[in-house]
Amino acid sequence: MKKRTIARLSAFLTVFFLAVASAASLDFGLSLTNDSDYLYEGDWSLVQANEAHVWLAVPFGSSNALYVSGLYEFQGTFNSTTSTLVPWRLDLGRTEFEGLLEGFLGSSSVFRYSVGRIAVEDFSNRVMSNLIDGFRAELSLNNFSIYLGAGYRGLTYKEDARSLIDEDDQTAYEDSSVYFAPKRVMANLGFRLNELVQGHDFGLEAWGQYDLESAGKQTHTAYVEPFFEGRFGRLFRWRGWCVAEFGYDGEFFKSVAAGGTVRLSIPEIIGFRVTGNVAWASGTNENFRYFAPIRQKQIVTVAAYPFSDILLTSLDLSASPLRRVTVGATGSALFRTTTNAPSSDALTKATVRTETSGYYLGFEPTARVAWQAAADLSFHLSGGVFIPNTVDIYTTDSPLRWKASINAAFNL
Amino acid sequence: MKRYIFSCIFSAMLIAGTFAQSNAFVDSLLSEKKVNYGQVSYLVLVASDNLSEDADEGRAFELLETLNWAPKGVAIADSVPLAAYARILMSAFGMKGGVMYTLFPSSRYAYRELASLQVIQGRSDPSATVDGVAAVRMLGRIFDVMGLNK
Numbered sequence: 001m002k003k004r005t006i007a008r009l010s011a012f013l014t015v016f017f018l019a020v021a022s023a024a025s026l027d028f029g030l031s032l033t034n035d036s037d038y039l040y041e042g043d044w045s046l047v048q049a050n051e052a053h054v055w056l057a058v059p060f061g062s063s064n065a066l067y068v069s070g071l072y073e074f075q076g077t078f079n080s081t082t083s084t085l086v087p088w089r090l091d092l093g094r095t096e097f098e099g100l101l102e103g104f105l106g107s108s109s110v111f112r113y114s115v116g117r118i119a120v121e122d123f124s125n126r127v128m129s130n131l132i133d134g135f136r137a138e139l140s141l142n143n144f145s146i147y148l149g150a151g152y153r154g155l156t157y158k159e160d161a162r163s164l165i166d167e168d169d170q171t172a173y174e175d176s177s178v179y180f181a182p183k184r185v186m187a188n189l190g191f192r193l194n195e196l197v198q199g200h201d202f203g204l205e206a207w208g209q210y211d212l213e214s215a216g217k218q219t220h221t222a223y224v225e226p227f228f229e230g231r232f233g234r235l236f237r238w239r240g241w242c243v244a245e246f247g248y249d250g251e252f253f254k255s256v257a258a259g260g261t262v263r264l265s266i267p268e269i270i271g272f273r274v275t276g277n278v279a280w281a282s283g284t285n286e287n288f289r290y291f292a293p294i295r296q297k298q299i300v301t302v303a304a305y306p307f308s309d310i311l312l313t314s315l316d317l318s319a320s321p322l323r324r325v326t327v328g329a330t331g332s333a334l335f336r337t338t339t340n341a342p343s344s345d346a347l348t349k350a351t352v353r354t355e356t357s358g359y360y361l362g363f364e365p366t367a368r369v370a371w372q373a374a375a376d377l378s379f380h381l382s383g384g385v386f387i388p389n390t391v392d393i394y395t396t397d398s399p400l401r402w403k404a405s406i407n408a409a410f411n412l
Numbered sequence: 413m414k415r416y417i418f419s420c421i422f423s424a425m426l427i428a429g430t431f432a433q434s435n436a437f438v439d440s441l442l443s444e445k446k447v448n449y450g451q452v453s454y455l456v457l458v459a460s461d462n463l464s465e466d467a468d469e470g471r472a473f474e475l476l477e478t479l480n481w482a483p484k485g486v487a488i489a490d491s492v493p494l495a496a497y498a499r500i501l502m503s504a505f506g507m508k509g510g511v512m513y514t515l516f517p518s519s520r521y522a523y524r525e526l527a528s529l530q531v532i533q534g535r536s537d538p539s540a541t542v543d544g545v546a547a548v549r550m551l552g553r554i555f556d557v558m559g560l561n562k
Binding site: 062374410412 | 511512525528537539
C-alpha cells in the first residue's frame, strides 16, 4: 500500500515537473526587502528583518497559471541588554494554480478559481487577511458576484497568521518553540452587487473558523459582515461595514465591530488626498465579549493595540509633490470601549493606573515618505509617536513611545 | 470596435503631428492574430520618428536589427512575443527603465517595466505572441506614459 502510494506520488510529481519544464514561457524573479524598525519607549530596541522572496510563474494557456514562491528571512532583535538573532527562516509563500473561464453562463459571466496557498481577505480587512492552504472561487454575472473559499491555517507561520482568538492561541503565540499557527480551518461565503444604486456597491460576507486543537479550550467563531461602498462624483468615496461575531467555547458568546472611511481625492492638486477613518471593536461587558477576528492586527502604527475593545478615529493627509514621491501624515486618537484594562501588549513601559475612569487612551501622530526610485526599487520612511493619556488611564511616569521605520524593496 | 480603438489612439497621434500611417497598414495590423517583426518594426519605428512612413516593413526590420533592438536570430515573418515587443517599444522611445533594465536592457526587464507602468495590463504571459489590437493599444499607452499626446 505504502509502495503504491509512493509510486503514485512519484508519477504525479514527474508529470507535474515535466509539464512545468515543458512550458517554455515560465517567468521567475527575486525580491529583496529590508525592514528596520527602531522603537524608543524609555529604552530603545531595533528589529531588523531582511527577506529574499523567490518566485516562479508558469502560464498554461491564456487563462491558467501556476505561481510558486518561497522566502528566506533573517531577523534580529536588539535592545540595550539583549540581542536575539534568527539567522534563517525558510517558508513557502503564495503558491497557487489559478485560472478563469469566461462566457460559460452567458457573455458576461466569468468564473475564477484558485487552489493552493492563496491570499484571502474580507471586505474590511479586519476579520481575515492572510494566506491559507485551500481554495477560492468566484462567479461573476453582470453586476453580481458570488464567492466562496475554504482552507487550513495550521501550516502558516504564526507571526503571519496572528491567530489570537483564545488563551490557547496566546500561549502558543508566545511560545518560541512553536512555529506554526494553531490548527484551525476556515471558510467564507459572500456576494456583492455592483452599482445596485448608482455609484454604490453592496455586499455581505460570512466567515467562520473551526478550532481543531484537541488540547485546551476549543473556540469556534463565525462572522457576518454586511458592507457598502460608493462614490459621489469624481472626488468623494466612502465605505462602511459592520461585523457580528458569534462564537462557542463551551458557552455561546457574541461581539461586534464596525467601521467607515470617507475620502476626498483631488488628483489635479499634487495628488492631494484626505481620508477620515473610524473603526470600533467591542470589549467584554454585560452584552458582548471582546472582538476576536480570525487574524488579529495592530490597529495603528506605533502603539500595538489590537483591534479589540477599541475605538479608532483618524485623519490622514497625503500628496505627491514630486514625481514618484508620496508624502503623508496621519493623526489617530484611540479610545477603549469599556472600562476594562487596556491591552498590556500595546505599550511596554506604560503603567495602567490602579483606578482608571476615562476612555481616551492616547494620540498618535505619524508621518511618512515613499519614494518609488524606479519600477524595481522603492524606499519608504515613516515615523511617529504615541502620546499616552496620563491623566486618567496611564500613570504620569509612562513615557512616550517613538517609532521610526525604513523599508526598501528591490525586485530582480 | 477595431476602428474605434484605431481612431482613439491614432487620432491623438495625428493631432500631435507625430506620424500618419496609412489606414490600410493599420487596418491590416488590427486584424492580425499574431503580429510579426516586420509589422512591429514599421509601426514602432515610424511612431517614434525613427523611420519615415514611406519606408516599408523590410526596411523597418533592417533598421531594427541594425539598432540591435530585435532578439538575435529572428526573421521578419516571425511572431513577436510580448516581452520582445516591450523591449522594442522601450528602446524606440528611449525609455530609461528601472535599475535592472539599466544594467541589463533585455526583453525580460522591459516586460517588467511596462507591466509596472500599466502599458501591459491584466493577465499576461511574456512569451505570448502579440496580436494587432494589443500592439496598437500598448503603443497608445506608451504615448500616454511619455506625455506625447499633449
